[in-house]
Amino acid sequence: MILQVSGVSKRFGGLQALSDVSFNLEEGRIMGLIGPNGAGKTTLFNCINGVYKPEEGRVVFRGQDITGSKTYHVAKMGLARTHQIVRPLNDLTIRENVIVGACFGRENHSLGGAEKIAEEVLEFVRLHERANQLAGSLNVGQKKRLEMARALAARPYLLLLDEVLAGLNASEITQMIGIVRDIRERGTTIIMIEHVMQAVMNVSDDILVLDFGKQIAFGTPEQVANDPKVIEAYLGDPTLAAELSGKKSSA
Amino acid sequence: MSLKNLKNPGLWLTLVVVFILGVIPIINNKASAREETLTVLLSVILVSSLNILLGYTGYISFGHIVFYGMGGYVGLFLISVYGWSLWTAMVAGGLASGLLAFLLGSAILRLRGSYFALATIGINEAMRAFISNFEPFGGPTGISLNFQVYNQYGGAAQALWTIYYVVLALALGNILLSYVVKTSKFGLGLQAIREDEEAAEVMGVVTPSSKTWAYVLSAILPGMVGVLFFFKNGNIEPGPAFRLHLSIELLVMVMLGGYGTIAGPVLGAFGYQRLRGLLLTSDLFKNIQLTVAGVLLLVIILFIPSGAVGWIRHRFPVTRRYLP
Amino acid sequence: MDILTFLVDGLLIGFVYGIAAMGLTLIWGVMNVINLSHGPIIALGMFGIYFAATSLGVNPYVGVILVSFAGLLLGMLIYAIAIHRVINAPHLSTLLATFAVNMIIIGLGTTAFTTSAYNVDFSLGNISVGPVNTPTTRVVAALASVLVTGALYFFLYRTTLGKYVRAVTDNRAAAELMGIPSARILALSFGLGTMLAAIAGGLIATFFPFTILSGGAYELKSFVVGVMGGVGNPLGALIGGLILGTFEGVIPAFMPTSWVPVLEFILFVVILLVRPTGLLGAKK
Numbered sequence: 001m002i003l004q005v006s007g008v009s010k011r012f013g014g015l016q017a018l019s020d021v022s023f024n025l026e027e028g029r030i031m032g033l034i035g036p037n038g039a040g041k042t043t044l045f046n047c048i049n050g051v052y053k054p055e056e057g058r059v060v061f062r063g064q065d066i067t068g069s070k071t072y073h074v075a076k077m078g079l080a081r082t083h084q085i086v087r088p089l090n091d092l093t094i095r096e097n098v099i100v101g102a103c104f105g106r107e108n109h110s111l112g113g114a115e116k117i118a119e120e121v122l123e124f125v126r127l128h129e130r131a132n133q134l135a136g137s138l139n140v141g142q143k144k145r146l147e148m149a150r151a152l153a154a155r156p157y158l159l160l161l162d163e164v165l166a167g168l169n170a171s172e173i174t175q176m177i178g179i180v181r182d183i184r185e186r187g188t189t190i191i192m193i194e195h196v197m198q199a200v201m202n203v204s205d206d207i208l209v210l211d212f213g214k215q216i217a218f219g220t221p222e223q224v225a226n227d228p229k230v231i232e233a234y235l236g237d238p239t240l241a242a243e244l245s246g247k248k249s250s251a
Numbered sequence: 252m253s254l255k256n257l258k259n260p261g262l263w264l265t266l267v268v269v270f271i272l273g274v275i276p277i278i279n280n281k282a283s284a285r286e287e288t289l290t291v292l293l294s295v296i297l298v299s300s301l302n303i304l305l306g307y308t309g310y311i312s313f314g315h316i317v318f319y320g321m322g323g324y325v326g327l328f329l330i331s332v333y334g335w336s337l338w339t340a341m342v343a344g345g346l347a348s349g350l351l352a353f354l355l356g357s358a359i360l361r362l363r364g365s366y367f368a369l370a371t372i373g374i375n376e377a378m379r380a381f382i383s384n385f386e387p388f389g390g391p392t393g394i395s396l397n398f399q400v401y402n403q404y405g406g407a408a409q410a411l412w413t414i415y416y417v418v419l420a421l422a423l424g425n426i427l428l429s430y431v432v433k434t435s436k437f438g439l440g441l442q443a444i445r446e447d448e449e450a451a452e453v454m455g456v457v458t459p460s461s462k463t464w465a466y467v468l469s470a471i472l473p474g475m476v477g478v479l480f481f482f483k484n485g486n487i488e489p490g491p492a493f494r495l496h497l498s499i500e501l502l503v504m505v506m507l508g509g510y511g512t513i514a515g516p517v518l519g520a521f522g523y524q525r526l527r528g529l530l531l532t533s534d535l536f537k538n539i540q541l542t543v544a545g546v547l548l549l550v551i552i553l554f555i556p557s558g559a560v561g562w563i564r565h566r567f568p569v570t571r572r573y574l575p
Numbered sequence: 576m577d578i579l580t581f582l583v584d585g586l587l588i589g590f591v592y593g594i595a596a597m598g599l600t601l602i603w604g605v606m607n608v609i610n611l612s613h614g615p616i617i618a619l620g621m622f623g624i625y626f627a628a629t630s631l632g633v634n635p636y637v638g639v640i641l642v643s644f645a646g647l648l649l650g651m652l653i654y655a656i657a658i659h660r661v662i663n664a665p666h667l668s669t670l671l672a673t674f675a676v677n678m679i680i681i682g683l684g685t686t687a688f689t690t691s692a693y694n695v696d697f698s699l700g701n702i703s704v705g706p707v708n709t710p711t712t713r714v715v716a717a718l719a720s721v722l723v724t725g726a727l728y729f730f731l732y733r734t735t736l737g738k739y740v741r742a743v744t745d746n747r748a749a750a751e752l753m754g755i756p757s758a759r760i761l762a763l764s765f766g767l768g769t770m771l772a773a774i775a776g777g778l779i780a781t782f783f784p785f786t787i788l789s790g791g792a793y794e795l796k797s798f799v800v801g802v803m804g805g806v807g808n809p810l811g812a813l814i815g816g817l818i819l820g821t822f823e824g825v826i827p828a829f830m831p832t833s834w835v836p837v838l839e840f841i842l843f844v845v846i847l848l849v850r851p852t853g854l855l856g857a858k859k
Binding site for chain 1: 435436439440442443445446447449450451452453454455457458511
Binding site for chain 2: 607609665676679831844
């Protein structure tokens with residue numbers, strides 16, 4: 001078991017952002033994290049990687065309790081993430097951005113070693129031709145791939161992807177999904193927050209559904225798509241409900 | 252990064268230029284030229300050390316001069332009360348400033364943006380007020396050295412030359428240090444903090460210790476040259492030692508040259524001091540020297556915010572490799 | 576003098592510290608700019624009433640009113656020339672831009688007035704209440720400060736323009752979407768900030784001698800008070816000013832006056848560390 005989340009709750013003032021979220025994630029799987037806007041998906045990521053300290057509950061990563069640990073400690077233990085709103089280090093080159101990931105991540109490389117990893121990872125996300133450009137000069141799709149490259153350069157055991165498909169065009173989505181699959185092939189476990197429903201249902205082994213901070217379903221894509229509570233949660237959003245049921249019929 | 256990076260032509264060009272400018276007064280054996288260049292070299296040291304915190308890490312300090320004053324006080328205290336030699340006192344001054352930076356940094360570096368900048372103003376003022384009341388350091392009158400102290404360095408005239416050589420060496424050393432820091436893994440972590448501190452943490456940069464060490468590194472050399480400068484002066488007082496205005500002038504010099512670069516601070520220090528000298532000696536501008544400098548600063552901020560070297564790097568991206 | 580007199584003197588000056596700080600934190604709160612030209616503008620306020628009294632021969636309090644309008648216009652001018660272009664740039668740019676303005680004013684001021692001391696020759700006698708005896712000018716300054724605070728509150732909470740200022744403070748982008756001309760509102764806010772600084776300077780000049788460099792000390796006090804009261808919180812600034820004034824009045828009874836700034840600035844840094852939103856909370 002690579003990640004065990006048990007009974008995690010997080011409040012912001014009067015708002016209960018997460019209440020009693022629990023799941024176990026096995027190594028080598030892709031877990032999709034879905035739910036309407038404001039369901040607490042990104043908050044859950046922040047509680048897992050130490051940006052927030054949950055009021056209740058525990059997060060155990062590879063057998064170690066990391067509840068409330070500093071983000072950089074969690075990062076060094078092999079947990080990497082991308083951000084929903086990309087955060088490139090604008091005034092550094094693309095290569096330098098990725099080197100930061102490799103240098104300070106799990107394997108703690110020297111600059112020389114990190115440079116090799118950067119070349120490899122940049123080629124993997126198809127940014128190698130732009131390696132010497134400043135990160136600030138990229139477009140959104142490229143910045144998302146850069147985020148991904150930085151996270152991968154850390155050689156994480158677990159990768160948290162926050163809406164890597166949002167804002168991408170159809171061909172970019174296909175390309176990105178290919179990348180996600182390849183990452184899993186290499187043995188990295190993935191949790192991905194996603195709104196592009198068809199993509200996430202296709203690529204995930206498990207799905208966790210959050211609604212108003214509560215966990216309303218956890219299971220295989222088929223189980224989740226057939227879950228009445230999930231369908232109800234998405235009824236407010238007819239297109240998503242349609243997408244869910246579309247998946248159901250094709251499954 | 253590795254040793255191969257020491258082959259960077261921009262670094263060597265900077266070092267050679269500073270070396271040549273520093274050697275000219277020695278060859279001509281002229282005391283007036285020496286004093287002029289000494290001021291510039293001191294600025295080079297203060298500015299490029301400030302650049303480690305400001306340019307690499309992105310933390311704006313209005314209190315950099317605290318380390319200069321602190322070093323000066325500790326050094327002169329050890330020399331006048333315990334009879335230490337200038338050189339051991341110089342090292343002690345540097346270490347004292349480093350220690351002060353460590354203690355301060357552990358506390359205030361968790362403040363971000365303007366709050367950090369304000370805290371450094373507060374520390375500068377608190378420090379000056381405290382030293383003015385601190386009797387072992389002479390309170391408001393400070394510490395004065397006995398003239399005979401220069402005898403063991405071959406008399407006052409010779410001591411001035413010796414100090415000049417050391418300052419030149421320290422300036423070159425500091426340029427090298429700031430280059431090594433910038434191109435190291437540690438320096439990369441600092442730059443990641445500058446660009447986006449939270450993203451840096453998520454990538455595993457241990458920000459509290461990185462920032463603290465950057466602060467310490469930026470404090471040691473100012474502490475050392477503080478001892479040399481005030482030894483040369485023969486006395487130290489709270490006002491000149493902790494002059495807020497000087498801290499801000501250092502920021503101006505960093506901006507002028509281009510922050511976060513190696514050559515920028517050097518260029519900024521030379522440019523600013525040269526300009527100041529020109530304005531002060533010109534009949535036309537003598538009185539409004541400050542105004543002219545202010546207008547110049549404003550023009551730089553508004554129109555070339557990345558400074559001279561930064562501007563060149565942006566305008567001609569090819570030069571990025573040669574202008575570290 | 577006894578401690579009560581010290582206390583009252585400190586308290587009365589505290590009101591003036593309050594409006595000086597209000598000017599600083601208004602700008603800070605609205606546009607996240609720390610105005611390093613605050614001190615020189617306070618000094619200009621001092622010279623403003625001096626020249627209003629000596630050249631125009633008007634009463635210093637009429638002078639304060641003239642100075643306040645001049646301060647408003649000067650602030651809007653400073654914003655347009657020096658701040659607007661870098662309003663979205665990193666902190667360093669706005670800090671240095673306002674510092675450049677500081678250098679320009681101090682440079683011109685030194686040329687025009689030298690750095691020697693000036694004095695507005697003006698007195699309203701003293702007021703005695705029980706054992707306390709204090710110059711009337713200080714009492715008037717305190718009352719004027721309360722009036723100014725009230726006017727600022729009225730402006731911010733009872734007028735459309737004030738509502739715009741608060742909207743821009745809350746969320747500039749959203750305010751722009753609502754059709755609020757944010758550039759003009761920012762200029763106005765900056766002008767109000769400098770107006771308050773100029774008024775504070777004018778009031779101080781009715782009881783203290785001053786030089787062109789005098790503003791610096793009040794700028795630092797404004798930082799202390801502003802941080803104490805919470806950024807962008809006018810009432811907080813007034814209360815912070817009273818605390819600082821009282822503090823300055825009382826401390827000399829227990830230790831040498833020279834320790835006052837030490838304690839003041841240590842307090843300042845400690846507040847920044849433990850409660851960066853101010854003792855009274857920031858107001859957004």
